[in-house]
Amino acid sequence: MEILKKIYSLYSTRGHKCDGCNLGEDCYSDGYRCIRSGLFFHKECATSNQDVCNAYHPQHMLKIKVVSNFEDVHGECKICRGKLPKMYYYCSICDFAIDLICARKEVVKNIDFPNTHKHRLSLVPKMIMFSCHICQLVDDRFPYACDICGLNFHKDCAESTPELSYSCHPKHPLKRLTRVPSYTNGKCCLCKSKLHILFYHCSICNFSVDVECAKNPPPLTLDHPKAHEHQLTLLPQRIFVLMLVEWIMIQILIYVFSAISWSIGVV
Numbered sequence: 694m695e696i697l698k699k700i701y702s703l704y705s706t707r708g709h710k711c712d713g714c715n716l717g718e719d720c721y722s723d724g725y726r727c728i729r730s731g732l733f734f735h736k737e738c739a740t741s742n743q744d745v746c747n748a749y750h751p752q753h754m755l756k757i758k759v760v761s762n763f764e765d766v767h768g769e770c771k772i773c774r775g776k777l778p779k780m781y782y783y784c785s786i787c788d789f790a791i792d793l794i795c796a797r798k799e800v801v802k803n804i805d806f807p808n809t810h811k812h813r814l815s816l817v818p819k820m821i822m823f824s825c826h827i828c829q830l831v832d833d834r835f836p837y838a839c840d841i842c843g844l845n846f847h848k849d850c851a852e853s854t855p856e857l858s859y860s861c862h863p864k865h866p867l868k869r870l871t872r873v874p875s876y877t878n879g880k881c882c883l884c885k886s887k888l889h890i891l892f893y894h895c896s897i898c899n900f901s902v903d904v905e906c907a908k909n910p911p912p913l914t915l916d917h918p919k920a921h922e923h924q925l926t927l928l929p930q931r932i933f934v935l936m937l938v939e940w941i942m943i944q945i946l947i948y949v950f951s952a953i954s955w956s957i958g959v960v
């Protein structure tokens with residue numbers, strides 16, 4: 694908070710999107726706004742610890758860095774590769790940066806029983822080149838390695854299964870894919886994020902989900918017509934009834950008001 698206060702003139706308020714973590718498009722939360730720049734910081738982000746230990750960079754402490762409104766932020770979060778916001782954690786010795794969201798996530802250091810390999814895998818906390826044993830793609834950071842076989846894996850690849858039966862797409866089992874087919878739009882059908890190295894796909898329906906959505910199926914809504922058959926018939930009825938009730942209420946109000954104004958007019 695002290696470092697943030699040195700750069701920004703903050704007052705306590707509520708706001709939408711946070712310039713500390715780049716999140717919060719659709720909900721209001723407590724935080725601080727800068728009088729001069731108008732930037733907003735969640736309370737949780739503004740009061741982040743000054744320094745943290747992170748399992749992806751265990752050799753040095755990472756210190757919080759706050760960038761002023763006039764400076765551009767360069768570089769990416771080394772964990773999620775996202776654009777860095779105005780606040781992040783940084784090691785100046787190694788030029789290593791991670792955003793506040795990734796700093797808060799619990800890091801899986803060991804995968805004891807991976808679905809795709811018979812030995813335990815351990816996180817290699819280094820930015821090194823490796824080729825993933827499952828998807829065959831070459832990557833440049835943080836593999837999970839088997840010390841016995843000398844093989845490397847992406848975390849998602851190590852934990853994946855060749856097929857997945859998925860509650861949001863019960864018609865067909867989804868297949869694990871590591872290359873996006875050209876006939877798809879390359880996006881997760883549920884959360885619309887770009888599909889990365891590994892995802893699950895139904896070629897009959899051209900339905901794809903990323904690993905996040907595969908692990909945590911989102912609540913079903915009308916946006917996902919391919920997700921479920923029953924939801925589609927239920928929701929519109931409920932909305933329709935609500936709209937009908939609303940319309941009747943408005944008609945009653947109009948009638949009451951016109952009756953009142955008419956009687957006033959008569960008096």
Ligand SMILES: [Zn+2]
Nearest residue numbers: 711714735738
């Ligand atoms: Zn935030």
Ligand SMILES: [Zn+2]
Nearest residue numbers: 770773792795
């Ligand atoms: Zn990140």
Ligand SMILES: [Zn+2]
Nearest residue numbers: 753784786787
């Ligand atoms: Zn370092």
Ligand SMILES: [Zn+2]
Nearest residue numbers: 825828847850
């Ligand atoms: Zn992989």
Ligand SMILES: [Zn+2]
Nearest residue numbers: 812839841842
């Ligand atoms: Zn092994």
Ligand SMILES: [Zn+2]
Nearest residue numbers: 881884903906
């Ligand atoms: Zn998704």
Ligand SMILES: [Zn+2]
Nearest residue numbers: 865895897898
């Ligand atoms: Zn299908």
